[in-house]
Amino acid sequence: MISQDDLRKIIVNKDGSQILVKRAEDLGKQLVDERLKSSQIRAIFDEVRQIESLWLQNEQKALHKVYLLKPKLAYRAARSSEGVPTLKDILSRAIDIVVESPAEAKERFRRFTEFFEAILAYHKAYGGRD
Template sequence: MNKPTKRIEQKSQPKRDIKSDYRDENNQHKLDITKEIIDTIKGLKGGLKDYPIRDLVKHAQKFGPELKRQRLETNQIRKFLDAINQLKAKLIGNDFSAIETEVVLLKPKLAYAAARQDAVKALNGVMAEAIDKVHSKDDFERLVQLMESIIAYHKAEGGK
């Protein structure tokens, strides 16, 4: 006669949600680079012009691809980009005071885009902090360089 075999019960471990882990890692990376840029900008003694260009490019090189991973599309921030370019054109031959109010009003434009689309939130955080440091023509030029660098690396990564 066959002996009944003892069945050993193993405690099953809860299944890991790999997608959730992936999202957490991506969000952590996004938070790390976003925080690094914001902390650098906050730590500037003067205006945004004091953001070392090599650091700016290094940060944009990390941040642009991260925005692509977050599915940021250029059309989601087109109004913001257009506004910056219009201000850039308006600044030619004028004093910074001619565009200062409009520079500050870029913050609500980007906040609106971020409220409509999660992918814009990280960019909103960085650019809002940068806009707070714009007090002169040189600061504005560095803001333009920051935005252009981020978009360039975003596109280089295959962003639309």
């Protein structure tokens, strides 16, 4: 489990790269152990990528979509007992940090996306499959 302090360092601090990589590796391995399917994590990550591209066109709409990620994660977690609840917990807490400061949300979302991308990479590296 990732502490709130570590999540804050990853999302808020510009120099949080080392902790980002370490925690993403730990979580990627844990999600493989919990048998999270690649298709489940990719589906969520695809939504994050769509928000990332929307940010260039309409920041308010993108921020709105970030808020809506939390109920989508809750829905997916309720439908699956393998890995999704763990991912939902971490990402939901990270989203809270992203949106707590609208003025910094764009940069925080960028770091959130990097963190999620690293989780996805480590999940695959440790054998995450469908």
